Amino acid sequence: MNPRRLLRAVAGRRALPSEVQAGALLLAVVLTVNGLAVWGILSAREEARGMALQELALQTDAHARALEAALATLRGDFIFLSYSPPLSRAPAALSGSDPVTRRWSRLAIESSLILFLEAHPSVERIQVHTAPGETLASVGRRQGMPVLLAPQTDLSARLDGAGRLVRAVWPLGAAAGAAEADGGAIEALIDPVRLLAATAPGLGGRLTLDLDGAGEGATAQQGVLEARATVTDKSFTPAIRWTLVRREDGGRLIGSIERLAGRYRTNVVLNVVVMSLTLVLGLVAFRHVRRAARAEAESRQQARVRELERQVLHSERLASLGRLSAGIAHEINNPLEGMRNYLALLEEDLAAGETMQAASLVPRVREGLERIAAIVRQVLRFGDPGRAPSRPVDLDGLARDTLDLVRADRRFEGVALRADLALGGEHLVEGNPTTLGQLVLNLVLNACQAQPAGGEVAVSTERRDGLAVLAVADRGPGFTPEALAHLFEPFFSTRGSTGLGLAVSHGIAAEHGGTIRGENRPGGGARVVVELPLAKGAS
DSSP: OOHHHHHHHHHSSOOOOHHHHHHHHHHHHHHHHHHHHHHHEEEEEEEHHHHHHHHHHHHHHHHHHHHHHHHHHHHHHHHHHHHHHHTTTTHHTTSSSSSHHHHHHHHHHHHHHHHHHHHHHEEEEEEEEOOSSSSEEEEEEEEEEEOOOOOSOOOOOOOOOOTTTTTEEEEEHHHHHHHHHHHOEEEEOHHHHHHHHHHHHTTTGGEETTTTOOOEEEEEEETTEEEEEEEEEESSSSOOOEEEEEEEEHHHEEEEHHHHHHHHHHHHHHHHHTTHHHHHHHHHHHHHHHHHHHHHHHHHHHHHHHHHHHHHHHHHHHHHHHHHHHHHHHHHHHHHHHHHHHHHHHHHHHTTOHHHHHHHHHHHHHHHHHHHHHHHHHTTTTTGGSOOOOEEEHHHHHHHHHHHHTOOOOTTTTTEEEEEOOSSSOOOEEOHHHHHHHHHHHHHHHHTTTTTOOEEEEEEEEHHHHHHHHEEESSSOOOHHHHHHHHSSSOSSSSSSSSSSSHHHHHHHHHHHHHEEEOOTTTTTTTEEEEBOOOOOOO
């Protein structure tokens, strides 16, 4: 019955039977209630689509963080590879005059690269070359298996399509503090598709990488839900900035609300047929079911959000593990360099028959081994730093020992090392002597590396306002405004190194209740100042 026609009939007659009036009223109520039901269906569908978009955006962001963690782990493995003895010594070993040594060195290099490629399916090709462009070794994949390849001089070409490869470069460990032209580099082609497949298995074509894309967020177009998240890693050379894209069928994600809508359409028909009784029961049922469905949907959404938050936390832990691996490589390399220099001097003294002078170098080598062992113990205490030993420390003695260690490094023969120690050799600082010694060594090495052509490094100590103050100054180019703003951030470097030395030093100073800062010296050069609280009882 048309309600408009019924209303016109009611207006044109003075009196109508009470049944007609009740029927008109009942029909109007039924149409109104069912109109509200249809509106509720459409509203619930829009709410479901919004919740699906939010969930898709969180999942995509979690996958992006997991991909960043995988990149950080891969970067740490490449850094370990670059510091391995076969590769870090490759330029010197292959340029020697002994053919047997050269052959064994090449075999060691190729074996290391084959094993690395076998353990990293996402790496398509690795090539080791020297600065002038001479390729030392090249490995790749043939039908998925690691094989030796003919050396190429340029791997910068990128494949088109979904299988495009990404090029990355790492300097060899022996040249990490110098330019690539001095000591060679590792050049690799990485397959982002394989890396993504290992990070998010089972998603198939729903998760893709746009290597040149940009932007974040979630959109819905023509029944397809799409979410985008940025994947970045500035520590790669060149830096990585990808866009992770996930597409889902909107009908699949909101299928439950569609089934609910079908149920309510049936209720609409029944309400029209059954009239008043169905109207009352339908209204009550509608409210109850809608409330229950909304509560159930919210409960499922909260459970999914909690699971995604757990996945994001796990991804952050994996990224921290990658940063820890790179930090360990950086920390162990410094004493290894000093031990290698002392061993070279010891060989020269033994060859010259100067056994007494050679014997004086043995404690220096042992000191380097003890420093490495202490670093390993420090890593083992990572989960419980409160157990690290603490005792009175002679800051002047640490500075003298560090200068003696650096003087033995032939790379810094042109750098004048000067000490102005005014603490009097007393145990004025309470802390861990190993980590404090690592702090002083990091600062002195950074100052020497800032003056590759020669210069001066001055280490001074003094007491000031209840603090023991250690300053390391150089006559290098100084800090730029950008460097001062990011001086103690991990992986920030102006020399192409790992950028972990000052970040580690900042952490050591903070662990001992002190501070560290960098500044430019009047007349040129830079200075890093560490302030540590005096031990109890120190005047």
